Amino acid sequence: MKVTVDEDKCCGAGQCVLIAPEVFDQREDDGVVILLEPEPGADQHVLVREAAAVCPAAAIEVSEEA
Amino acid sequence: MSLNEQVLSYPIPNDTALEPPAEWAELRGTCPVAHVKLPSGDQATLLTRYADVKQVLADPRFTRQLNAPDAARLSAEGGGVFNSEIATIIPDGGEEHQHWRRLVGRWFTAKRMAALRPSMTAIAEQLIDDMVKRGQPGDLKAGLGFPLPVYVICDMLGVPAADRDRFSYWSDTLLNLTRYTQAEIEAAQGEFFQYMSDHLAAKRAEPGEDLLSELIAVGGPEDGGLADIQILVTGMALLVAGHETTANMIGKMVSMLLADRSRWERLLADPSLIRTAVEETLRLDANSGFGLPRYLREETEVSGTVLPRGTTVVCSMAAANRDESAFEAAAEMDLSRSPNPHLSFGTGAHSCLGQALARTELQVVLEVLLRRLPALELAVPVEELERVEGLAVGGLRTVPVRW
Numbered sequence: 284m285k286v287t288v289d290e291d292k293c294c295g296a297g298q299c300v301l302i303a304p305e306v307f308d309q310r311e312d313d314g315v316v317i318l319l320e321p322e323p324g325a326d327q328h329v330l331v332r333e334a335a336a337v338c339p340a341a342a343i344e345v346s347e348e349a
Numbered sequence: 350m351s352l353n354e355q356v357l358s359y360p361i362p363n364d365t366a367l368e369p370p371a372e373w374a375e376l377r378g379t380c381p382v383a384h385v386k387l388p389s390g391d392q393a394t395l396l397t398r399y400a401d402v403k404q405v406l407a408d409p410r411f412t413r414q415l416n417a418p419d420a421a422r423l424s425a426e427g428g429g430v431f432n433s434e435i436a437t438i439i440p441d442g443g444e445e446h447q448h449w450r451r452l453v454g455r456w457f458t459a460k461r462m463a464a465l466r467p468s469m470t471a472i473a474e475q476l477i478d479d480m481v482k483r484g485q486p487g488d489l490k491a492g493l494g495f496p497l498p499v500y501v502i503c504d505m506l507g508v509p510a511a512d513r514d515r516f517s518y519w520s521d522t523l524l525n526l527t528r529y530t531q532a533e534i535e536a537a538q539g540e541f542f543q544y545m546s547d548h549l550a551a552k553r554a555e556p557g558e559d560l561l562s563e564l565i566a567v568g569g570p571e572d573g574g575l576a577d578i579q580i581l582v583t584g585m586a587l588l589v590a591g592h593e594t595t596a597n598m599i600g601k602m603v604s605m606l607l608a609d610r611s612r613w614e615r616l617l618a619d620p621s622l623i624r625t626a627v628e629e630t631l632r633l634d635a636n637s638g639f640g641l642p643r644y645l646r647e648e649t650e651v652s653g654t655v656l657p658r659g660t661t662v663v664c665s666m667a668a669a670n671r672d673e674s675a676f677e678a679a680a681e682m683d684l685s686r687s688p689n690p691h692l693s694f695g696t697g698a699h700s701c702l703g704q705a706l707a708r709t710e711l712q713v714v715l716e717v718l719l720r721r722l723p724a725l726e727l728a729v730p731v732e733e734l735e736r737v738e739g740l741a742v743g744g745l746r747t748v749p750v751r752w
Contacts, residue, residue, distance in 0.1 A: 292698075294450065294454075294697070294698050294699075294700055295450065295451065295454035295455075295457070295458065295702075296694070296700055296701075296704050296705065297457070297458055297459035297462070297704070297705035298459075298704070298705075300458070300459035300460065300705075301459045301624075301705065301708065304459075308460070309458040309459060309460060310455075311455060311458070311460075312455055313451035313452070313454060313455050314451060314454035314455050314457065314458045315451065332688070333687050333688040336688035336690050337688050337689065337690045339694065339695070339696045339697060339700035339704075340696075340697060340698065340700070341407075
């Protein structure tokens with residue numbers, strides 16, 4: 284799985300951090316997403332897909348190719 | 350006469366406290382772009398399908414400029430928070446809006462909210478202790494749902510929680526679309542403005558560690574900060590937003606979970622469901638209030654219908670959240686639903702700034718209630734729960750409980 288984030292779109296809702304804190308964080312000075320793990324391990328896949336699905340800014344893209 | 354031909358009154362009258370009006374399903378099915386008449390008598394266009402509401406809320410052509418001369422007024426008295434001049438001082442779109450959002454948004458990150466959890470938990474436990482001492486049945490709204498978010502937002506803004514009765518009144522005049530006269534609304538807003546102005550002057554003289562002190566410390570627009578008037582309006586907006594919304598949602602969430610007590614028991618057996626259960630009650634909140642109005646500056650098409658420039662659109666997120674084409678078994682409450690991309694906080698660049706705060710408060714309240722009052726139950730039949738009328742943000746008048 285490969286994850287990419289779009290910082291310009293990000294609205295700082297924090298859903299990704301609440302759901303998958305091992306993969307996503309937010310910058311302290313403006314709340315914009317930080318991608319901690321662009322190729323998360325299998326144990327994170329369900330959470331990452333959920334985070335991408337509920338992101339209100341559609342700022343997270345998940346590619347399922349290895 | 351079908352819904353296609355008649356002009357519905359909006360908000361749609363609803364006798365039940367927790368169930369959706371029958372019209373929602375019919376509108377989604379046969380009349381997704383509906384003409385409605387607002388309490389002011391002005392006409393607007395109501396959207397109820399998930400895809401349409403999501404598209405419009407994320408589309409910058411649908412503005413929040415409800416003070417335009419030809420925009421629909423929500424109520425005869427002007428329309429409270431949505432039509433207010435206040436709404437125009439915080440930038441509506443583009444880079445300016447993003448700049449404002451990021452300056453303020455840093456205070457609402459998931460990490461900051463996680464750091465607030467212990468103090469929120471302590472407040473919730475104290476409030477529950479006090480409610481238990483007063484004896485049962487108790488009103489969960491007055492005893493817990495209302496005070497908790499108020500304490501938290503007052504602390505974030507550095508305003509004294511002792512003034513909370515005044516904030517509640519000022520909030521109510523902004524959010525209640527039908528209860529007050531224009532004169533009452535103007536007087537309340539004048540007092541609120543003066544209060545916040547004095548508060549900011551005090552923070553300038555003696556800064557604290559709160560959000561408003563730090564916004565002041567960034568400097569003016571030339572330093573990458575906000576103009577004084579923007580800081581003032583931001584303070585007012587956060588105080589109002591931090592009041593009615595989560596406060597009412599706590600009462601509705603607990604009522605929805607207790608209405609069928611097998612839900613409560615499932616959470617007692619498996620508290621790891623708290624996070625998804627909170628999201629599911631947000632999705633199924635049939636009493637969420639007015640929805641989000643938008644004003645259209647140019648002709649646009651929604652669901653194959655051309656909307657002329659000057660149209661006022663009302664997005665019903667609550668109706669959209671029950672759209673079968675977006676959610677499997679949409680009418681059912683599934684406490685483990687995942688993912689749950691409901692629209693209760695809006696979507697796109699303007700989605701609720703305080704959503705991580707609201708989620709954290711709701712999760713903390715539920716966690717503490719399950720732990721401290723596992724025998725909690727409604728003290729009246731669900732049919733006797735009553736809605737607050739006229740509020741832009743829906744709520745229940747009281748939530749009588751036993752434990």
